[in-house]
Amino acid sequence: MTTTPQIQITKDLSAKKITVTRDFNATPEQTWSAWTESELLDLWWAPKPWKAETKSMEFRVGGYWLYAMVGPDNTRHWARVDFTKIEKHKRMETRDAFCDDLGNINREMPVMTWKIDFEPIETGSQVIVEISFTNESDLEKIVEMGFETGFASALTNLDEYFENQS
Amino acid sequence: MRRDIFQAIADPTRRAILSLIALQAMTPNAIAEQFPSSRQAISKHIKILAECQLLEQQQHGREIYYQFNPTKMKEIDKWLEQFRNMWESRYNNLDNVLNQIKSKTK
Numbered sequence: 532m533t534t535t536p537q538i539q540i541t542k543d544l545s546a547k548k549i550t551v552t553r554d555f556n557a558t559p560e561q562t563w564s565a566w567t568e569s570e571l572l573d574l575w576w577a578p579k580p581w582k583a584e585t586k587s588m589e590f591r592v593g594g595y596w597l598y599a600m601v602g603p604d605n606t607r608h609w610a611r612v613d614f615t616k617i618e619k620h621k622r623m624e625t626r627d628a629f630c631d632d633l634g635n636i637n638r639e640m641p642v643m644t645w646k647i648d649f650e651p652i653e654t655g656s657q658v659i660v661e662i663s664f665t666n667e668s669d670l671e672k673i674v675e676m677g678f679e680t681g682f683a684s685a686l687t688n689l690d691e692y693f694e695n696q697s
Numbered sequence: 698m699r700r701d702i703f704q705a706i707a708d709p710t711r712r713a714i715l716s717l718i719a720l721q722a723m724t725p726n727a728i729a730e731q732f733p734s735s736r737q738a739i740s741k742h743i744k745i746l747a748e749c750q751l752l753e754q755q756q757h758g759r760e761i762y763y764q765f766n767p768t769k770m771k772e773i774d775k776w777l778e779q780f781r782n783m784w785e786s787r788y789n790n791l792d793n794v795l796n797q798i799k800s801k802t803k
Contacts, residue, residue: 535792538784542777547707551784557795561802565794575794578786670703 547664552657559649559656563620566647566658569596577601586632592617597634611636612645622648641669702769705749710734711742715751715765722755722764 536554543549555562565571569588576583577600584607586597592614599607609630616624625647629640636642641664648659664670705711714728729739743763746752750769755762 535789538781538788540777540781540784547703549780553784553788555788555792555795557799561795561798562791564798565791571794571798575787575790577790578783579790666704 547666547670549662551660551662554652554654554657556655559620559651562656562658563649566649567623569598572596572598587634590614590617595634597630599632607632609634620649622646641665641672643669643673702749702751702773705745705751708742710739711746714739714742714746718752718763719765722762724760724762728763 536556539550539552541550541552557565565575567590569585569590572588573583573585576598580603582601584599584601586599588594588596590596594614596612596614597609598612599609601607609632611628611630611634613626613628614623615626616622623646625645626642627645628642629637631637644663644665646659646661646663648657648661650657650659664673706715710732713732717723717728717731725740725743726736728743729736732739743752747754747763750766752763753766755764
């Protein structure tokens with residue numbers, strides 16, 4: 532198969548929820564590994580041209596993944612993913628927050644709750660990511676920041692982006 | 698301080714007001730008549746929507762009409778487009794990683 536599976540995004544702003552669904556040509560076990568092993572996460576988590584760099588990873592309930600999004604100019608945005616529920620190869624729940632390089636959570640920034648489901652399908656697996664915000668102003672903040680501290684904007688033409696900002 | 702657009706559209710009454718005036722410009726009285734809530738409650742909702750620039754005022758003689766302003770909603774669409782781009786890039790990377798995993802386990 533050469534076509535790239537389509538991403539489905541649904542927003543439910545009144546429920547403060549966004550869902551991202553995508554199929555993969557790999558088993559749920561394989562996609563699970565890619566989502567839960569930091570050496571693999573570092574290879575794909577950051578959208579181009581950013582890079583993800585793991586500082587520490589403790590994959591268990593109560594543990595967390597501490598990583599930086601490293602920009603082309605070497606700017607680092609630290610984030611921390613706390614694991615709140617793990618059902619191997621099926622589902623996990625996390626709390627995502629912005630933090631400093633030591634993992635101290637930045638309380639000024641929104642905290643998001645993620646539910647990630649791994650479903651077996653005929654062609655491999657389907658991953659459903661449900662991102663929830665605690666309150667509407669958090670979602671607003673995230674929009675203003677361009678999701679993860681503005682790096683999404685690096686994907687679009689910067690000039691165009693700034694033009695539309697003014 | 699800028700009003701929170703998401704807070705504005707999260708409220709069911711305010712969403713109902715928006716869908717009403719999306720069809721045609723209306724006076725505050727005409728809007729209020731459509732709802733069981735008090736006039737004061739409705740004008741408060743209208744005030745919040747106006748502060749978020751989700752609706753615009755038009756003066757027709759002595760009457761003020763409100764109409765829907767879609768440009769603000771486009772801000773959200775723009776962000777969603779960036780959000781989609783981010784996930785597309787991320788998941789294209791993941792496809793490559795999964796191919797590597799599969800070729801190793803073969």
